[in-house]
Amino acid sequence: MGCIIFNRVASFCRKVLNRDSSTRVPEEQTLQVYQRQEHSISRKDISENALKVLYRLNKAGYDAYLVGGGVRDLLLDKQPKDFDIATNATPEEIKKLFRNCRLIGRRFRLAHILFGRDIIEVATFRGHHSDAPVQATTPKDSKQKPQISSRNREGMLLRDNVYGTIDEDAERRDFTINALYYSVKDFTVTDYANGVEDLNNRIVRLMGDPETRYREDPVRMLRAVRFAVKLDMDIDPATAAPIQELSSLLQDIPAARLFEESLKLLQSGQGLETYRMLREYNLFQQLFPILADHFTEDQSSQTEKMIEHILASTDKRIAEDKRVNPAFIYAAMLWYPMMIRAEEVSFASGLSFYDAFMVASNDILDDQVRTIAIPRRHTTTVRDIWQQQLRFARRSGKRAFKTMEHPKFRAAYDFLEMRALFEGHDIKELAQWWAEFQNADRNQRGKMVMNVNEGGNRRPRRRRPQQRRKKPQPKSS
Secondary structure (H helix, E strand, O other): OHHHHHHHHHHHHHHHHHOOHHHOOOOOOOOEEEOHHHOOOOHHHOOHHHHHHHHHHHHOOOOEEEEOHHHHHHHOOOOOOOOEEEEOOOHHHHHHHOOOEEEEOOOOOEEEEEEOOEEEEEEEOEOOOOOOOEEEEOOOOOOOOOEEEEEOOOOOEEEEOOEOOHHHHHHHOOEHHHOEEEOOOOOOEEEOOOHHHHHHHOEEOEOOOHHHHHHHOOHHHHHHHHHHHHOOOEEOHHHHOOHHHHHHHHHHOOHHHHHHHHHHHHOOOOHHHHHHHHHHOOOHHHHOHHHHOOOOOOOOOHHHHHHHHHHHHHHHHHHOOOOOOHHHHHHHHHHHHHHHHHHHHHHHHOOOHHHHHHHHHHHHHHHHHHHOOOOHHHHHHHHHHHHHHHHOOOOOOOHHHHHHOOOOHHHHHHHHHHHOOOOOHHHHHHHHHHHHHHHOOHHHHHHHHHHHHHHHHOOOOOOOOOOOOOOOOOOOO
């Protein structure tokens, strides 16, 4: 065993010393192998489905390891959310082994092994990419797809399907605490970058040159913040230094990918603390440029208060294991920018406030979707919640009863209650009226509506004066 470890260490060091300096791992980092008695990971803490995948790959003659966040969380005595696997089998070879396999991804080719709702993600070991704009290598097996790596002018990796060895894969990992590999063959944990030491010291440290790694994939800046907050760690000063300057690189990331990242950031259970750190590094402003226009030095605007409140409420619901709807979060965060836009549209165009409200709703959501591709199912819910806010004030006749029948009534009412914390006395009274109306029986509800009518809320309609239709004039020849 000692001879094998020595050879792997020597091989790893040679690769580090010979490869391009832009992604070189610091020289003090050395490979370490922790035996079963030297770590706390037990197979009983690993998903049964993940173990099935590991065993089958090993049985077929491939190397397979539990990697990244799953190993990291197990070492921290946390329950991993996902179990990811890395192997020397190519995606096509994995698909042959598992009938329940689906290959996904263009930028990174991955295999998803499906066990009902449980998905085990399997990635082939990554190799080093060339500095050339495009590199293509066709495998000996002509049925397999060529290996391709591609960058843009800013150094961002557009495609990265170059396969390699486990040593090369470790060097390609983003953070030291993720360059950890657990083997079910001998129950060892292989640490390529002093990740265990950084876990013990509670440090989030990027592997290689931070600026180069951020340019390769700007989402790593978001991941650095997410890990620091989630794991209650500090970001290494060298890792943190370039973030503010490079934050605008996030504008080049596809909006669909940023939507997925935004969910991880805001629905992690530490959304409020994550928001504060993202804002400190100028990252939140890149994700929500509309909101950034309403930020103040003392963080006293209604927009900022609403953001803090909704994220704190979301964190509380997640801690209580309650359901969280992303649409409600987006509706809350974008509400005041939308209202200000509605007032501007009404003043500039002369439209009624209702029409201006509709125009502003579409404008704000269209602008936000360009940055974060919020799916239509969520933007539809956002619009429903917003439009119900106007209907809450219209309680005469049968309107109050019809409003309660709306599918999004409960979410809209919760939103109204939240507005009452930041807006005037009228909104507080309106929220209180609807709270009583919901709990009243039908007779009491009828009396409440009558009181509204008698209170003068029902204004008589003015008839529009009928304009005489002008007689069409004959066209002059």
